[in-house]
Amino acid sequence: MPELPEVELTARNLSSWLAGRKIVAAAVPRSRIVRGASGAAIERMLVGRRVNGVERRGKWLALRLSGGAALYAHLGMTGKWVTRPRAEGPLPHERARIDTRDRSVRYRDPRMFGRLVPAPEGVAPAEWAALGIDPLRDGLDGERLGAAIAQRSRAVKEVLLDQALIAGVGNIQAQEALFRARIDPRRPTRSLTARELAQLARGIAASIAHTLAVESGPEISYVEEPGAPNPFLIYARQGQPCPRCRTVLQRIVQAGRATVYCPRCQRR
DNA sequence: AACGGAACCTGAAAGC
DNA sequence: TGCTTTCAGGTTCCGT
Numbered sequence: 001m002p003e004l005p006e007v008e009l010t011a012r013n014l015s016s017w018l019a020g021r022k023i024v025a026a027a028v029p030r031s032r033i034v035r036g037a038s039g040a041a042i043e044r045m046l047v048g049r050r051v052n053g054v055e056r057r058g059k060w061l062a063l064r065l066s067g068g069a070a071l072y073a074h075l076g077m078t079g080k081w082v083t084r085p086r087a088e089g090p091l092p093h094e095r096a097r098i099d100t101r102d103r104s105v106r107y108r109d110p111r112m113f114g115r116l117v118p119a120p121e122g123v124a125p126a127e128w129a130a131l132g133i134d135p136l137r138d139g140l141d142g143e144r145l146g147a148a149i150a151q152r153s154r155a156v157k158e159v160l161l162d163q164a165l166i167a168g169v170g171n172i173q174a175q176e177a178l179f180r181a182r183i184d185p186r187r188p189t190r191s192l193t194a195r196e197l198a199q200l201a202r203g204i205a206a207s208i209a210h211t212l213a214v215e216s217g218p219e220i221s222y223v224e225e226p227g228a229p230n231p232f233l234i235y236a237r238q239g240q241p242c243p244r245c246r247t248v249l250q251r252i253v254q255a256g257r258a259t260v261y262c263p264r265c266q267r268r
Numbered sequence: 269a270a271c272g273g274a275a276c277c278t279g280a281a282a283g284c
Numbered sequence: 285t286g287c288t289t290t291c292a293g294g295t296t297c298c299g300t
Contacts, residue, residue, distance in 0.1 A: 001293035032276085059294075077294045078278080093278085111277045113294050127295085154271085163295085172293045224292050226280065235293080256273070258291085 001222045002075045004059065004168030005211035008136060009220050010081050011056040014063065017083050017105055018051040018098070023065075025099040033095050033109060034116050042118045045069055046098060058131040058167030068122045076113025082106055082219055131167035135204050140166075142198030149189050156192065156200075157185035158255045169204060171257050172223070172235045173211070177203035179234045184266045185259045186252075234260045 002010070026046040028039030050066040063071040073079075084091070086104040096107040096116060107114070117125045133140060133148055148165045149156075160166060160174040169177070178185050180203035183196055192200070214231040215221070221228045223235070230236060233243055238251035238260045247264035 003293055006293085075294075076277095077292070079294085110279070111292090111294085113277070115295090170293050175293095222293070224280090255271085257293090 001077045001170075001224055002059065002079070002220075003170035003173050003211075004134075004136065005173070005208050005215060006220050006222065007056050007059050007061060007075060007168070008212060009216055010075065011054045011061055012216075013083075013218060013220075014061070014081055014105065015054040017103060018063070018100065019053050020051070021100040022050045023047055023098055024101055026097065028096045028116065031095050032112050033114050037118050039096075041120075042071065042096075042116060045118050045120050046071065057128060057134055057137065058163055059170070060128050060131065062124070062128070064122075070119040070122045070124075072115070072117040072119060072125055072128060073107070074115040074127070076109060076111065076115065078111045078222075079107065079109040079114030080220065080222075082108065130164050132163060132165040134167045135201075135208060136168070140201045140204060142194060142201045145201045145204075146192075146194065146197040150192065150197065152189040154189060155186050155254055156183065156189045157259050159189045160204075161255075161257070166204075168208075171259075172232060173204065173207050175235050175260055176207040176211075176232055179203070179261065179266060180206055182266050184268045185254065185261050187268065234262065236260065 023046045026043045028034060028042045030039050049069060052064040052066060055062040055064060059074060061073040084104050084106055086099055091106055091108050093108045093110040094106050095109050098105045133144060149159050152159045157174050157178060160169050177200060181199040183200060223230050234249055238249050240249055242249055242262040242265060245265045247262055249260050250263050251258055251260050
């Protein structure tokens with residue numbers, strides 16, 4: 001279940017697998033992942049084209065193709081791009097495959113919340129165009145963060161999940177960043193001081209950098225998967241002691257999503 | 269306009 | 285053991 005760091009690592013992997021190479025075959029069976037187009041249309045767009053590069057913005061990916069075309073992709077909750085030998089058969093929940101002369105790249109997605117959006121003329125889908133500041137691509141400091149979110153009255157944790165404001169932060173990164181910044185997730189966003197906004201911007205950057213460092217590799221594991229380690233400071237650690245002050249971490253629900261926080265060292 | 273809640277899906281873990 | 289419930293890091297849509 002990917003957020004900015006996992007999508008960034010996916011973009012790097014896809015780039016190393018595909019950039020500069022020609023697509024010799026593609027298979028995109030009909031599924032709800034493909035909307036507003038047919039799988040066959042995606043196959044036609046891909047085959048014969050060269051992959052110029054892979055771009056990420058927020059939780060979206062863009063495969064830039066020769067001739068000005070692009071394939072936009074979102075991983076949803078359970079989407080994952082992996083590479084396999086061309087001779088290997090379809091993986092469980094495989095929704096697409098892209099083959100070069102010497103490798104096969106597969107898209108797996110059990111829950112099918114992901115998306116594949118063809119753009120033969122390169123025109124980005126509305127979801128891509130609507131994305132806000134990307135902390136990794138655009139850089140984020142207290143001032144820019146404040147300009148994006150400061151007037152909001154909703155809880156800061158909920159506002160951080162709005163992709164139109166800050167792109168790529170999801171339920172884990174929001175919790176981790178607020179913990180690092182020592183800010184209570186329930187605080188009305190507009191109550192944050194300039195100093196706290198600066199701390200939060202640093203917290204977001206630090207959490208993303210930490211996640212990138214610990215998760216990099218050709219098969220990115222998501223923390224909710226069976227047997228996967230939890231590399232996070234507080235995510236899903238309710239009931240455990242705070243790593244900073246040993247107070248028991250609490251779990252609450254905000255806008256239908258779980259939030260874990262330390263009631264002592266995250267300031268109200 | 270903004271908000272909460274349900275919906276979209278499957279699979280694994282926890283509960284009974 | 286096996287059935288039921290809950291939960292999951294995604295977005296979107298609908299009613300208020």
